[in-house]
Structures are given as structure tokens and as C-alpha cells.
Amino acid sequence: MTSAPGTPVTEGGNRRAPGTGPATDTGTAPPAGSPVRKLLGAVWLWPALVAAALTLYNLGGPVMWHDELATISVVNRSTGQILATLHNVDAVHGAYYLSLHFWVSLVGDSPFAIRFPSAMAMVAATVCTAVVGKKLFGDRSGIAAGLVFALLPTVARYGQETRSYALVVMSSALALLLLVRALERPGPLRWVVYTLSVGLVGYFNLVALTFLAGHALLVLVRFRETRARRLLVGFTASAVGAVVLVYPVLHLGGEQSKRQIGWVPKPTVHGLATIWPQIFGSLLLVLLLLLLALPALLRKPRGEVLAVVGMVFIPWLLVWGVSHGSSSYYLSKYLFFLLPPSALLVGAGLGSLRTRYLVPLTLAVAAVAAPAQRDMHAPLSHAEYTYPDPLWFTPLDYRAAAGIVAAGYRPGDGMVYGQKYSVWWEESVGIPYYLPSDVQPPTLFVGETATRRNDLWFTFCKDPAACLGDHPRLWLVAVGDVKDAFSSVPANQSAVLRPHYTVQERRTVSGITVFLLVRKA
Structure with a gap:
């Protein structure tokens, strides 16, 4: 780009009149390329602020329910006592208990303090979702995916839960981001970091490891584009390595499965569809998000879109099928790791529309989600783990x-x-x-x-x-x-x-x- 003689050009190619001095001297706006402007232009910033507002609002207000009280009982024990407990029960929650134990030892176990890590985990998941959306589908899709994710009622609800589910969502979103980075520029270090992130997911929730089937689709899409065999080798090695890392939890979790989840009913054909309102917090919201995701199927190239579709639906079907065996895992809160790819799919759909539609459609998502947001911030809302379906017991105050x-x-x-x-x-x-x-x-x-x-x-x-x-x-x-x-x-x-x-x-x-x-x- 050239300029008229004697007319200085600022960073980024913007002309300014001679003698006006540096752009920073005007006091009207940060210079192009400044850290402040980069921050304000980041696709993840506004979604993260929305997520923080919704998860931190009335964080200590809802009454603890018996799952959260089990957490409080365990994390206030010594490290040795927690490890001994894990040999008898809740091995699958061990990583969460231990991490929260050290947090509580620093800040105490008030409702706000003990729930704060979950709130921040959902904010981090929002950031990861927005960044992955940008990398796969562009800036508009990235910010749309982040905002949709932040507005989901279950994101706010389980961002206020003293259990591991928010950390499962965060670590699964992080694992996807690290996979995308590894596919962008493959290398041993990036694959090792991805392996560790998948292992972290397994230590928070073994069921979430079914997302590897969806990740494999994205790897195959990139392999088809590049024919780089190292992508297949790197991903396969990472998946195997992650399973090896989580073997202790697999072993103990298998031994404790009858006690842990023996009460979870086996899924029915009817349950294939009815679980989605519980995952998102609203049947009407599910229908709206499906509608908004449809334009994504018209995007070109379609490979990444189809991979994200697989990330949403293949793990869901795997969990449904496996749950017909000796143990059932078909419970909505075990499937919240599907929220980030679901938001990505909706973001891809919104990003393919004209810019003028983005704001009203995002506001429509917020409006449809609002009733569930209100209900999920209510005093006795935490006991309603099947929301919006009716609860089988009266919440305990x-x-x-x-x-x-x-x-x-x-x-x-x-x-x-x-x-x-x-x-x-x-x-x-x-x-x-x-x-x-x-x-x-x-x-x-x-x-x-x-x-x-x-x-x-x-x-x-x-x-x-x-x-x-x-x-x-x-x-x-x-x-x-x-x-x-x-x-x-x-x-x-x-x-x-x-x-x-x-x-x-x-x-x-x-x-x-x-x-x-x-x-x-």
C-alpha cells in the first residue's frame, strides 16, 4: 500500500496528517496494534465477560445439594484421607477432590469460594470455544460460538456447581483447542501437550473420553487435505498415551461403578432425544440452536463442519450404546462435554450469515435461554439435575x-x-x-x-x-x-x-x- 508523499502511515496502513504526532497523543483511541486494541478485538473477550457475569451472579446463593455436600465432606479431609477414600468410593472424582482440597485450604469453603473454580472453568471453556471457532471458521463464527456457549443455561448452572462437571467442560474444550493447534503445526511437543490435556479430561470424567471419536474425524479431514501421515501417527499416539495415563482411574472406576452409578437407568429409544433439553436446559433452546446450526452445513469446505457435527453426535451415540451394558452412563451431566462442539456448530451457522443478522439472532438465543437461566439461579435449583424434566424428590433446603x-x-x-x-x-x-x-x-x-x-x-x-x-x-x-x-x-x-x-x-x-x-x- 502506498501513500501520498509526505503523509506518514501508521502501523496497519492508516494515514494521518503530517505534524499531528503519534496516534497515541490524540487521547481518543489506542493505537492500532496496541495490546489494549488487540484485547478489545479478541474474539473471546466479550463471550468470556458474558460467561463470567452469568456464572458469578448469585454464585453463593443456591443451596448446596447432596452431591455438593459430598464434595465438601471429602475436600475438608487431609490429603492422605482423601487418597484413602478414593480407594473405596469416588475414584472418578479424585482429581477434582484433590485440586479443590488445596484451593479450600487457601480460601475456605464458603459457598462462593468453593464454587469459584467451577465458575472460572466455564469462563475458560468459553475462551477455548471462541478461539477454536475462529481457527476453524473465522472471526465471526468464533465470537458467535463463544457467545452462544456463554448464554447456555447449563453453563451458568454447572459453573456454580461444587462438582467436577465445569472442569470436564473446560478440559475438553482445551483439548480440542490443543488438537487444532497440533494439526496447524504438528510437532512432538504439541502432541505431548494434547495427550496431557486428554488425560486431564479422563481424570475429571472418563465418559468424556468418547470425544476422541469426534477428534479423529477432524484429524481425518486434515489428513485428506494434506496427506500428511504424521497427523495420523501423532493423533493415534496421543490417544493411546492418554488412555495409558488414565488407567488408574479406569481400573478403580470400574471396580466402583456399581456403587457409583448403579442407580442410573439404562437408556431407552425415547431417551435418545429427551436428554438434549437436559443438556442445554430448554427444549425450545435446543430447537432454536438446531435451526441456527443448519446454515453451517452449506459452508465450504464442509470437512470441518462435518467433523464438528461428529464431535456432537458420535460421542452421544457411543454413550447411549455402551449404557445398555453392565453399567449405564446416560445422564445429562455426564454429557456436558458436548456443549463446546455444539456451540461451535451454531457459531459456524451464524458466521455464515450476513453480519446484520448476528446481533438479533444472538439476542434471540439469550431471550430463549432467559427462563432457564432464571430457574437455574433459584435458591433450590441445584437439586434439579434433570431440569427441565420434573425431579423425583423434593429439593432439601x-x-x-x-x-x-x-x-x-x-x-x-x-x-x-x-x-x-x-x-x-x-x-x-x-x-x-x-x-x-x-x-x-x-x-x-x-x-x-x-x-x-x-x-x-x-x-x-x-x-x-x-x-x-x-x-x-x-x-x-x-x-x-x-x-x-x-x-x-x-x-x-x-x-x-x-x-x-x-x-x-x-x-x-x-x-x-x-x-x-x-x-x-
């Missing part, structure tokens, strides 16, 4: 139940948990978690604590009479709308409590009944 105990507490009070049928609900973790530090009544009828057992749950005292003590008052917390306090505990505990205590107060909150028992004169 541990915070409100703890508030009842804290308001009426007196020194010398004891605590009993009505776990006649199951300790799965984690009341013995949830109530103390929400109680003030100076209001921690001792729990009766505990034989061996969960920490001592290297497990998630404690055992009952074999001789309830010997474990009763002489507390003048007891708080009995039972799951459900329970009418008879003594019927909510095992028979041998009831036989000890009935002769010595009478019910003075009964109050209910969502999913929990709180009784105040007073010792008889």
Missing part, C-alpha cells in the same frame, strides 16, 4: 433447616439425623455446613465417622442406649414431611428416644422436617 436450629439453639443441645432409610441425602453434612461455627451440636448415634471409615457416610452406633447421653434437648432432622419424629429413625434408636423425650416443636422446610425433642421430667 439445608440452609433453612439449619436456620431453625440456629435460632432455637441452647448450649447442651444434641443432634439426631433421621436417616432410617438412607444416608444418601447428606443431612449430617448439610446442616452443620450452614450452622454458625459456634452452633455445632454433637451428633448422637454415630458409630464410626465418614472420615474415619474413608467413605462418604458414617455408620450408626451399635448400642444406641450407650450413645444417647444426657442432653436436655435434641434437634431431630428428618428428610421429607415427617409427622412422627420417632418413626424417622431406625427402630433401635426410636426405642431409646421415646421413653426419654417428647416432641416440643415441629417445623418443615422444603424436603426437611425439624423436630425439637425435650427430655421428659
Whole structure:
């Protein structure tokens, strides 16, 4: 590009009048090519800000549910105790527990603090998604993919979950980005880094490794274009190496699978379609995103588009098929790793349209997602893991139940948990978690604590009479709308409590009944 004689040309080819001085002196805008301008022009910036706003909003507000309480129970143990626990249960969550353990040791386990890593993981996943979209389909598709991903209700919801799912999404999005970089400029170091990223995904969630089938499609597309055999060799070596890396989790996870996921039902043909609203948070949103993705199929060359289609649908079908075997893995939260490629597909579709359509269509996605966003930020939303499908149990409001105990507490009070049928609900973790530090009544009828057992749950005292003590008052917390306090505990505990205590107060909150028992004169 040439300029008129005597007319300076700024970086990037923009003319300025002689004598006006450097562009930075005007004070009106950063110079072209400056770090600020590059940042403002990055395809990932605005999607990342949207994701941060939606995940950080009311981060500590929703009540912890029993899955999150299991996390809290484990991460507050010592490193040695966590490792011992993993040999008995939750080996598949071990990497998450250990990483969160060190985080909690630094910042504490308040709802905001303990959920913050998940929020940041979803922001990082947004960045990776936008960058991959740019690399595969261009700038407009990159920012569109990032914004669509950031607006998904389940991104915000599980960006506020004290479980590993946000880190699974982040690591799977990162693995895809590293694969694209390795295909751009293959080399041993890039393939090693990709191998490590795939291994990281496996340590957070073994089911997500089915994404390798979709990655293989992208490798084949690039091989067809370049005929470079080193792409096939590099990817195959990386996939095998990653599986070797995660073998310890594969081994322990297989041994624990019956206990971990034995409750997950086998999928039906009907379930092929019905799981998608749970993955995205809204049936209407799924239909809109499908419509917006259709123009991507008209893009040329189509290889990358078809590869991304495979990344979305092949792992889904693999998980559905494998789940008809001895164990079922067909649960929406195990499939959230499909969110980044799904957003990429929609971004490719939006990017192929004229620029004037991008803003209104993105706003349409936000509008359709808004009802689910509202619901997923609600106080008891975290228990609704099948949203928008109805839940089979009433969400437990541990915070409100703890508030009842804290308001009426007196020194010398004891605590009993009505776990006649199951300790799965984690009341013995949830109530103390929400109680003030100076209001921690001792729990009766505990034989061996969960920490001592290297497990998630404690055992009952074999001789309830010997474990009763002489507390003048007891708080009995039972799951459900329970009418008879003594019927909510095992028979041998009831036989000890009935002769010595009478019910003075009964109050209910969502999913929990709180009784105040007073010792008889």
C-alpha cells in the first residue's frame, strides 16, 4: 500500500496528517496494534465477560445439594484421607477432590469460594470455544460460538456447581483447542501437550473420553487435505498415551461403578432425544440452536463442519450404546462435554450469515435461554439435575433447616439425623455446613465417622442406649414431611428416644422436617 508523499502511515496502513504526532497523543483511541486494541478485538473477550457475569451472579446463593455436600465432606479431609477414600468410593472424582482440597485450604469453603473454580472453568471453556471457532471458521463464527456457549443455561448452572462437571467442560474444550493447534503445526511437543490435556479430561470424567471419536474425524479431514501421515501417527499416539495415563482411574472406576452409578437407568429409544433439553436446559433452546446450526452445513469446505457435527453426535451415540451394558452412563451431566462442539456448530451457522443478522439472532438465543437461566439461579435449583424434566424428590433446603436450629439453639443441645432409610441425602453434612461455627451440636448415634471409615457416610452406633447421653434437648432432622419424629429413625434408636423425650416443636422446610425433642421430667 502506498501513500501520498509526505503523509506518514501508521502501523496497519492508516494515514494521518503530517505534524499531528503519534496516534497515541490524540487521547481518543489506542493505537492500532496496541495490546489494549488487540484485547478489545479478541474474539473471546466479550463471550468470556458474558460467561463470567452469568456464572458469578448469585454464585453463593443456591443451596448446596447432596452431591455438593459430598464434595465438601471429602475436600475438608487431609490429603492422605482423601487418597484413602478414593480407594473405596469416588475414584472418578479424585482429581477434582484433590485440586479443590488445596484451593479450600487457601480460601475456605464458603459457598462462593468453593464454587469459584467451577465458575472460572466455564469462563475458560468459553475462551477455548471462541478461539477454536475462529481457527476453524473465522472471526465471526468464533465470537458467535463463544457467545452462544456463554448464554447456555447449563453453563451458568454447572459453573456454580461444587462438582467436577465445569472442569470436564473446560478440559475438553482445551483439548480440542490443543488438537487444532497440533494439526496447524504438528510437532512432538504439541502432541505431548494434547495427550496431557486428554488425560486431564479422563481424570475429571472418563465418559468424556468418547470425544476422541469426534477428534479423529477432524484429524481425518486434515489428513485428506494434506496427506500428511504424521497427523495420523501423532493423533493415534496421543490417544493411546492418554488412555495409558488414565488407567488408574479406569481400573478403580470400574471396580466402583456399581456403587457409583448403579442407580442410573439404562437408556431407552425415547431417551435418545429427551436428554438434549437436559443438556442445554430448554427444549425450545435446543430447537432454536438446531435451526441456527443448519446454515453451517452449506459452508465450504464442509470437512470441518462435518467433523464438528461428529464431535456432537458420535460421542452421544457411543454413550447411549455402551449404557445398555453392565453399567449405564446416560445422564445429562455426564454429557456436558458436548456443549463446546455444539456451540461451535451454531457459531459456524451464524458466521455464515450476513453480519446484520448476528446481533438479533444472538439476542434471540439469550431471550430463549432467559427462563432457564432464571430457574437455574433459584435458591433450590441445584437439586434439579434433570431440569427441565420434573425431579423425583423434593429439593432439601439445608440452609433453612439449619436456620431453625440456629435460632432455637441452647448450649447442651444434641443432634439426631433421621436417616432410617438412607444416608444418601447428606443431612449430617448439610446442616452443620450452614450452622454458625459456634452452633455445632454433637451428633448422637454415630458409630464410626465418614472420615474415619474413608467413605462418604458414617455408620450408626451399635448400642444406641450407650450413645444417647444426657442432653436436655435434641434437634431431630428428618428428610421429607415427617409427622412422627420417632418413626424417622431406625427402630433401635426410636426405642431409646421415646421413653426419654417428647416432641416440643415441629417445623418443615422444603424436603426437611425439624423436630425439637425435650427430655421428659
